[in-house]
Amino acid sequence: MSAEKPLLLEARKLTKTFPAERSMFGFGPKVEPAPVLHGVSLAMDHGEVTGLIGESGSGKTTFGKCLLRIVEPDGGSVSLNGEDWLSVPADQLQKARSKYQMIYQNPYACLNPGLTVRTHLRETLSVFHGIRGVEADERIESELARFGMVAKASSYPGELSGGEKRRISVARTLLTSPSLVVADEPTSGLDASVKADVLDRMLDVRDAATAYLFISHDLDVVRFVSDRILVMYRGRIVEVMEKDSIDPALAHHPYTERLFEAARADIPTEEESRVMAEVQEASLDLSRGCPYRGLCQVWHARGRPDDACAQELPNLVRMGSDQQVACHVLSEGAGQQPGASEDCFNIESPPSGS
Numbered sequence: 001m002s003a004e005k006p007l008l009l010e011a012r013k014l015t016k017t018f019p020a021e022r023s024m025f026g027f028g029p030k031v032e033p034a035p036v037l038h039g040v041s042l043a044m045d046h047g048e049v050t051g052l053i054g055e056s057g058s059g060k061t062t063f064g065k066c067l068l069r070i071v072e073p074d075g076g077s078v079s080l081n082g083e084d085w086l087s088v089p090a091d092q093l094q095k096a097r098s099k100y101q102m103i104y105q106n107p108y109a110c111l112n113p114g115l116t117v118r119t120h121l122r123e124t125l126s127v128f129h130g131i132r133g134v135e136a137d138e139r140i141e142s143e144l145a146r147f148g149m150v151a152k153a154s155s156y157p158g159e160l161s162g163g164e165k166r167r168i169s170v171a172r173t174l175l176t177s178p179s180l181v182v183a184d185e186p187t188s189g190l191d192a193s194v195k196a197d198v199l200d201r202m203l204d205v206r207d208a209a210t211a212y213l214f215i216s217h218d219l220d221v222v223r224f225v226s227d228r229i230l231v232m233y234r235g236r237i238v239e240v241m242e243k244d245s246i247d248p249a250l251a252h253h254p255y256t257e258r259l260f261e262a263a264r265a266d267i268p269t270e271e272e273s274r275v276m277a278e279v280q281e282a283s284l285d286l287s288r289g290c291p292y293r294g295l296c297q298v299w300h301a302r303g304r305p306d307d308a309c310a311q312e313l314p315n316l317v318r319m320g321s322d323q324q325v326a327c328h329v330l331s332e333g334a335g336q337q338p339g340a341s342e343d344c345f346n347i348e349s350p351p352s353g354s
């Protein structure tokens with residue numbers, strides 16, 4: 001009997017802290033670097049789409065880059081198709097990465113300013129599939145047509161708009177027939193009809209068993225494409241929703257509620273809420289307790305008590321079969337014990353204080 005096929009991706013407890021930046025001329029107080037990822041885990045199977053949402057600076061891009069080793073994680077493990085990905089020697093990484101691709105948030109990052117659109121796509125087909133000549137050109141024409149970009153085949157990146165560059169970077173990635181794509185804001189800045197075309201094409205490829213980690217600020221798009229959504233707050237996953245529980249009318253983590261409200265434009269912008277958080281957190285010791293409590297409407301409404309919210313880092317806890325939440329109040333309300341998250345492999349939190 002053949003062995004069971006391994007999961008496409010099993011990442012456990014990834015951590016990342018970037019080195020502190022030196023202040024100008026070396027003056028000023030020494031700032032300790034803050035961890036960007038606090039032990040983020042994720043399991044994904046072939047062809048699945050996992051959405052990842054969270055406000056700016058929460059660590060979404062860093063997590064995606066750590067999964068693919070575009071940025072090296074400091075700790076944790078990553079297995080891709082059963083292979084210990086963090087043990088692949090650096091000089092073999094480029095080749096090994098051919099099946100695991102990133103659509104960069106900044107599409108400039110992957111386009112060579114000296115190559116035309118057509119040359120980019122020809123190189124991709126040649127390197128990844130050995131397809132050249134007439135066959136390559138036919139595939140390129142049809143790919144460009146799907147993205148409404150035929151007229152731009154001879155253009156250089158500097159002659160393209162931001163949205164056109166984004167479309168080319170998506171087209172190029174999909175031409176490689178990847179198993180896993182970390183798609184970082186792939187539809188940002190695209191107008192509605194182009195966005196729909198790009199999503200259609202991505203989902204076509206998904207049917208051919210490409211899995212996506214789909215990072216986006218656009219909740220409607222994430223809900224449309226994802227089988228499951230992860231919510232990240234300051235480098236921790238605070239909620240996981242399977243597709244059927246993705247519903248603003250259900251009980252969610254207070255931070256998820258706030259993201260839903262922000263999408264309906266009911267609350268302040270991210271910049272305003274960052275300022276609010278700084279003010280509210282000034283008197284809080286966030287080295288313990290729930291990192292979200294500075295902004296948490298539930299804890300503030302209770303009068304900021306010295307309770308579990310103030311003392312213990314909440315772990316992800318199952319709330320029924322379709323949802324996991326890292327919130328003391330929600331898990332108590334559902335009769336769950338804190339720390340009952342051992343079975344929640346794909347979204348474990350680290351123990352308090354890590």
Ligand SMILES: Nc1ncnc2c1ncn2[C@@H]1O[C@H](COP(=O)(O)OP(=O)(O)OP(=O)(O)O)[C@@H](O)[C@H]1O
Pocket residue numbers: 018019036054055056057058059060061062063105
């Ligand atoms: N190479 C780097 N060196 C130092 N700090 C970095 C680096 N990359 C990211 N950071 C910091 O890590 C934190 C998380 O950044 P990240 O880009 O992962 O956030 P994000 O959730 O993707 O945000 P956005 O929604 O704005 O894209 C930020 O504070 C950012 O400044």
Ligand code: SF4
Pocket residue numbers: 253254255290291292293296297298299309314326327328329330
């Ligand atoms: S654990 Fe407490 S502070 Fe944190 S989100 Fe839940 S209610 Fe708010």
Ligand SMILES: [Mg+2]
Pocket residue numbers: 060061062105184
């Ligand atoms: Mg980002």
